[in-house]
Amino acid sequence: MRLKNPKIAVIGAGILGSAITYSLAIRGADVLLFDEYPEPGSGVTGRAFGWVNVINGTPTHSSYTLWREAIAEYQHLEAALPEALSGARSGSLVWRATPEETEQLADLHERAGDDVQLLKRSVVSEWEPRLRRAPECAVFSRNDLALDPARLAGSYVAAALAAGASVRFNEKVTSIETANGRVTGIRVSDGIVNADIVVMAAGSAINALAAEIGIHTGVETSPALLLRYNCSLPVVNRILRGPRLEIRQAGDNTLLVAKSYVENGVENGPQAIGLRTLAVMREELDLPDSVTLASAAVGKRPVFADGLPRLGFLPHVDGLYVAVGHPGVILAPLIGRLATEEILDERRSDLIPAPK
Numbered sequence: 491m492r493l494k495n496p497k498i499a500v501i502g503a504g505i506l507g508s509a510i511t512y513s514l515a516i517r518g519a520d521v522l523l524f525d526e527y528p529e530p531g532s533g534v535t536g537r538a539f540g541w542v543n544v545i546n547g548t549p550t551h552s553s554y555t556l557w558r559e560a561i562a563e564y565q566h567l568e569a570a571l572p573e574a575l576s577g578a579r580s581g582s583l584v585w586r587a588t589p590e591e592t593e594q595l596a597d598l599h600e601r602a603g604d605d606v607q608l609l610k611r612s613v614v615s616e617w618e619p620r621l622r623r624a625p626e627c628a629v630f631s632r633n634d635l636a637l638d639p640a641r642l643a644g645s646y647v648a649a650a651l652a653a654g655a656s657v658r659f660n661e662k663v664t665s666i667e668t669a670n671g672r673v674t675g676i677r678v679s680d681g682i683v684n685a686d687i688v689v690m691a692a693g694s695a696i697n698a699l700a701a702e703i704g705i706h707t708g709v710e711t712s713p714a715l716l717l718r719y720n721c722s723l724p725v726v727n728r729i730l731r732g733p734r735l736e737i738r739q740a741g742d743n744t745l746l747v748a749k750s751y752v753e754n755g756v757e758n759g760p761q762a763i764g765l766r767t768l769a770v771m772r773e774e775l776d777l778p779d780s781v782t783l784a785s786a787a788v789g790k791r792p793v794f795a796d797g798l799p800r801l802g803f804l805p806h807v808d809g810l811y812v813a814v815g816h817p818g819v820i821l822a823p824l825i826g827r828l829a830t831e832e833i834l835d836e837r838r839s840d841l842i843p844a845p846k
């Protein structure tokens with residue numbers, strides 16, 4: 491039996507912790523958010539590509555229903571908190587190595603009921619005139635969004651503060667305090683902060699926090715690269731994903747590319763991949779000469795082997811809640827709502843597996 495007005499501590503102001511804090515706060519909950527860094531989105535959220543989509547999902551995979559629910563939740567967010575998505579761009583163009591494969595992709599998603607359209611080369615060229623070799627055809631996924639995940643986390647936190655939540659940045663949680671099988675609070679630099687419920691939304695760092703109290707979460711860390719390029723002009727209008735490149739452009743014209751992480755060495759380290767990718771970008775797109783690599787950052791994605799996130803109370807310690815997993819940007823608004831319904835209303839959804 492949960493308390494009527496529990497004191498809730500959320501660890502982590504990434505996209506998940508920020509979304510949960512916002513959802514709890516607008517319901518009038520007593521919520522306090524902690525992050526060890528000075529601003530929201532300082533973890534992997536600040537290194538995410540920011541593609542909210544179903545086109546990269548597989549309709550036969552169990553995560554697909556979840557992704558679709560998550561996209562629908564973005565529409566609620568747009569209505570409730572329009573400023574959070576004010577800089578977002580919609581729509582993406584995806585193509586495979588051959589026209590047949592691209593047609594199959596369109597067909598797969600059409601049959602699943604997604605709002606996709608197969609475009610001919612002439613249309614792709616018209617929409618993306620800087621593509622040097624437009625594909626014979628491409629799938630247009632209309633409802634996809636390209637957004638800045640750290641900015642979204644910031645909007646969530648600002649709205650949570652306005653709704654009465656408290657936030658402590660530059661505050662590392664060093665342990666979770668328990669007594670008699672239930673949570674009693676968290677330890678920070680100046681002592682213990684009491685809490686009835688602790689939400690662990692610390693991304694891949696939840697392993698260390700949970701291990702302190704003898705819990706193995708099963709979260710693995712999967713590194714990926716976010717490459718940013720200075721650019722002075724608009725180059726692409728939508729997210730473009732072909733066999734050689736996945737690229738989008740931010741509002742300030744920065745070009746963003748997501749890549750697999752290989753190693754930290756000289757030949758295949760982030761910087762080397764960033765420079766090689768720039769050469770590919772020049773082959774694929776008519777880029778201004780002045781485009782340069784601004785940064786090549788490694789982000790540690792928290793993932794589970796089955797590709798699904800985890801959301802729910804841990805069975806071992808009463809009051810200890812977990813919210814972690816991939817793809818966090820797509821799932822954040824949905825996870826915010828589901829976590830809030832479970833914590834405040836004891837209403838559990840079976841969309842996301844509970845942690846064990």
Ligand SMILES: Cc1cc2nc3c(=O)[nH]c(=O)nc-3n(C[C@H](O)[C@H](O)[C@H](O)COP(=O)(O)OP(=O)(O)OC[C@H]3O[C@@H](n4cnc5c(N)ncnc54)[C@H](O)[C@@H]3O)c2cc1C
Binds near residue numbers: 502691716790
């Ligand atoms: C290159 C790349 C591209 C990606 N593209 C996409 C995409 O297009 N779409 C998508 O949905 N996902 C994408 N992702 C994945 C996405 O970034 C993550 O799923 C998501 O950001 C996870 O958010 P989070 O809040 O769980 O974790 P985090 O952002 O890591 O947040 C955890 C927070 O907890 C804080 N913290 C940790 N330990 C403590 C502690 N002890 N005390 C206090 N604070 C603590 C950290 O400082 C951090 O701010 C991508 C990732 C990468 C690397």
